[in-house]
Amino acid sequence: MLRGLWKLSWIEIKVFLREPLGAFGTIVIPVLVFVVLGRLAGRRLAPASLAASSFMRVGLPVFVSLLIIISAVLSLVTIISIYREGGILKRLRATPLRPQTILSAHVIVKLILTAAALALMVLAGKRYYPVDVHVPVLSFTVALLVSTWSIVSIGFLIASLVPTARFAQPIGAVILYPMIAVSGLFVPVESLPPALHALARVLPLTYAVPLLQGIWNGDAWSAHIGDVAALAVVFVVCTAVSAKVFRWE
């Protein structure tokens, strides 16, 4: 069924890019946030301040990466809900396509778009970003895709549980965006109140952030095996649960 998978993925990319805000929302906006915030912050903060330059060097790129991931996952949740509500998923199922092929195509599309947004960010960064960036681009791409993969599985769980397309996007946003706050990006996880600390421990972003930061900084993968493992656990658990509760119509 590999042929169907590529064909379906390719069509989904085309269909997505034809949407009025498709490419703009998932690719252009995060990159703009990156460049504009970077320039603003670069001008405001004293260049000598160590904290500021560390945020500029690592924090902001990782923050934008999280925005890229979350907007990709939100768009996935929305698309799946709309496809379910419109009977598109059901129509695709009434073919020799395997159900997992249909869903995999959507994951592939999101991974490709995430990679595209990242590439644009790095390119724009080279040209416009105030701080010199020397990033292991390939490793960081892999780290970003691993994180996306894991968080996409939460997206599927949300898409499985939210009954209508109308609520899919807002509910997804309410679940996903606050995860950034407790992910350790702005405040170290250890200094959070105990309840939030415990919550942060089970959320995937808490592992995605150090992974992305580390790889961006040039860490070796061996230093982040624990993070990757945690993201894999999230993926396995969410996928297993959504496989049980996912509704096709």
Added chain:
Amino acid sequence: MRAVIEVSGVRKTYGPTVAVDEVSFEVNDGEIFGLIGPNGAGKTTTMECIEGLRKPDRGTISVLGLDPFRQVYKLQDRIGVQLQQAQLQKRIKVWEAVDLWASLYREKAMDGKLLLEQLGLADKRDTWFMNLSGGQKQRLFIVLALINDPEVVFLDELTTGLDPQSRRAIWELVRGIRERGKTVFLTTHLMEEAERLCDRVAIIEHGRIIDMDVPEKLVVRHCPERTVVLVTDDPKAEERFRAIPGVEAVVRTDSRFTIRGRGEGLVTKVIHCLAENGIQVTDFRTILPNLEDVFLKLTGHSIRE
């Protein structure tokens, strides 16, 4: 005749609601078989069990010798499906949908371009799905259902929401499918559609099949009433009509007579009486009961209620 679909004792419930109850029937090779009944009668559930999209709680189904649930992918390769109220991606182009579908089947048997032409969609190749009219969408779904040159074609409420002209055009297409040697299984709540299209129908209500046969035979079996309406100025006509054996009522309005009776022979007897007595008529027509009347008789209510 070979049965391509065999359904036996199928039951399907959703929570406390029994959608389909002890349904059994067979569909023969090369026929157009219609499952007819009002909305919510269990037509779609039955069809989707046969297509392998739902698992019945009880009973057995065999399609082309396959178990639709356990061998669903094998089955999907050999059948064509049009679902009720299905949609495609809003911004998928017509040719992209056809191309995608063609790639999903093991053997690509039909020429998508030719099918689009036959269904009058050739000039819509590059149109987005969302910009097609209702009739064009339905025709595209028929193209998708035929793309793998299926042995059995499933059509669920094919013409619902279409104007009479598109409806007629689509009926013509369905007859064409049968002429190519395919078996067609369809559901409809339109009695006219069933009458014009189906070789055999099963009437379903509240999840149960009430009766099943060739439409004409159902009419003969359940509705023996015949009505003849004629216009004559012959003064002795009324008396003569009343004397015809089998006539139950003669209603007269001016020179128009409505003669009601039972049995296939009524019309012949009326004609015979006219000829024998030399009665001149200026109009003559018969009103025959149809599936609509059969349904009313069997269920006590009209299918639209």
